[in-house]
Amino acid sequence: MRPASDMRERSPLAARPSPIVTYGEPPAGTLPPGTLAVFGFGTSAVAIDDPRWLNVALEPLGAASVERWTVESDVTHGRLGDLRWSRGGGWLYAAVECDEADHGGPEGAAAHAYRLLSAFVAGSPERHVQRIWNYLGAINAGAGDDERYKQFCTGRIAGMGDVFAQGFPAASAIGHHAHEGLLQVYLLATDRPGTRVENPRQVSAWEYPRQYGRTPPSFARATFLPADDVLAISGTAAVVGHASAHAGDLPAQLAETRRNLDALLAHGGAPEGFDARAPLKAYVRHPEDMAAVKAFADEHWPEAPLLIVHGDICREELLVEIDGWRYR
Ligand code: 3EB
Numbered sequence: 001m002r003p004a005s006d007m008r009e010r011s012p013l014a015a016r017p018s019p020i021v022t023y024g025e026p027p028a029g030t031l032p033p034g035t036l037a038v039f040g041f042g043t044s045a046v047a048i049d050d051p052r053w054l055n056v057a058l059e060p061l062g063a064a065s066v067e068r069w070t071v072e073s074d075v076t077h078g079r080l081g082d083l084r085w086s087r088g089g090g091w092l093y094a095a096v097e098c099d100e101a102d103h104g105g106p107e108g109a110a111a112h113a114y115r116l117l118s119a120f121v122a123g124s125p126e127r128h129v130q131r132i133w134n135y136l137g138a139i140n141a142g143a144g145d146d147e148r149y150k151q152f153c154t155g156r157i158a159g160m161g162d163v164f165a166q167g168f169p170a171a172s173a174i175g176h177h178a179h180e181g182l183l184q185v186y187l188l189a190t191d192r193p194g195t196r197v198e199n200p201r202q203v204s205a206w207e208y209p210r211q212y213g214r215t216p217p218s219f220a221r222a223t224f225l226p227a228d229d230v231l232a233i234s235g236t237a238a239v240v241g242h243a244s245a246h247a248g249d250l251p252a253q254l255a256e257t258r259r260n261l262d263a264l265l266a267h268g269g270a271p272e273g274f275d276a277r278a279p280l281k282a283y284v285r286h287p288e289d290m291a292a293v294k295a296f297a298d299e300h301w302p303e304a305p306l307l308i309v310h311g312d313i314c315r316e317e318l319l320v321e322i323d324g325w326r327y328r
Contacts, residue, residue: 016090018227019071019188021279021325023064023305036069036086037093037186041309043178051077051084054095054186057135057178058283058309061290067281067307069093069188083116092126095186099179106136106148106183107155113185114159121163121189129169130194130223131232132187139175140316149173149314150213152183157218164218167196168206171219172235172323174283175312188232195224197231197268201260203242212242217314222264230327231270235283236260237313237321247317250289254296257322270326274304280324283311293320 019036026046031038037052042059045066052075073089085094096113103109121127134156139149152173169187176182198204198221205217223232238245238256246252265272274280280301282293287310297306304324313321 016227017072018225018230018327019069019091022068022070023279023307024066024068026066032070034070034072034075034088036071036075036088036091037095038069039067041065041067041307051079052086052093054084054097054184057137057176057182057184058174058311059177060307060309061284061287062294062306062308064305064307067279080120081116082113083120085120087124087126090126090191092121092124092189093186094120094189095184097182097184100181100183105151107151107158109136109181109183110134110152110155110185111159113183114156115161117185117187118159118161118163121187122161124189126189126191127163128166128191128193128226129163129187129189130225132169132171132185132219134171134173135176135184135311136173137176137178137180137182139173139312139314145214147213149175150215153213153217154215157215160218166193168218168220170196170221170223170232170234172283172321173217173219173314174235174321175314177310190226192226194226194232196220197222197224197264199260199264200267201241201263202239208242222268224268224270228328230325231265231268233261233264233324233326235313235321235323236264237315237318239315239318244315244317248319250292250319251296253319254293257320258300261322265326271328274301274324274326276303276305277327278324279305279307280322282306282308283313283321284308285312285319289319
């Protein structure tokens with residue numbers, strides 16, 4: 001399966017605006033109108049009985065612990081087995097949580113999650129998946145081809161149905177430290193195709209050589225959403241070409257990650273840098289590196305909202321990964 005060309009023609013018609021992503025405090029009471037999804041990071045997050053609320057298994061390391069997606073529209077929502085969904089204004093949120101023990105391990109669980117998501121999206125008007133997040137436990141456990149992340153990659157592609165055949169969405173895949181068997185996958189889709197953007201400094205993930213596993217990771221580096229208002233940026237780390245750069249060196253990895261982000265912005269036609277409307281999320285392998293990551297972000301992107309979480313990057317030598325949204 002190969003994605004279509006990177007650069008699709010953008011629709012001349014302005015689509016309804018993309019969801020707005022903000023960070024903040026846990027909601028008090030019911031979710032406000034226009035709420036498409038709310039993510040409470042960490043085990044101490046409140047639990048809200050609403051399909052749009054997801055307790056994410058990554059511990060927050062900074063002040064922000066909640067992420068909200070808001071649309072300019074009424075929102076409907078529901079549940080279907082392991083899947084929960086919401087939709088409004090042409091946008092669809094869908095999430096699956098499952099336990100690997102019910103599916104024989106990370107490969108089976110990923111296949112299950114992606115099958116549920118594919119089938120649901122295929123039956124929805126919002127059938128173009130723009131962005132997807134994946135959180136699994138002990139992501140680097142297991143040697144060589146048996147590493148749990150690599151098993152996840154094999155299951156992911158097996159479960160990706162026709163809705164992903166048009167090209168892979170932008171993605172993040174991160175290791176959590178909660179119950180090891182817990183797999184969480186959630187996505188944002190809409191009713192027309194976005195524009196996939198690759199990074200000229202990096203080999204496309206689906207073309208990674210064999211040394212990274214039997215199944216290359218199936219994601220794009222970024223997606224320009226079809227409303228033409230925001231670049232959705234995948235998890236970005238110190239990968240140059242296909243190789244990890246600066247193993248174990250946090251300052252050098254941060255600088256390399258910034259070069260990758262800047263290259264992606266430039267190649268994707270987004271404005272330079274990250275401003276107050278560019279929420280970023282940093283995944284940090286060692287909680288004690290939080291201050292250095294925050295200081296780097298404060299220096300280079302002082303206005304950008306930042307959510308920092310404890311998360312393992314899918315290559316053992318990588319210490320930090322950053323994803324986010326760059327609104328025009
Ligand atoms: C990399 O560039 C780092 O498997 O979905 C980044 C973003 C990474 C997404 C995924 C993996 C994924 O290869 C790892």
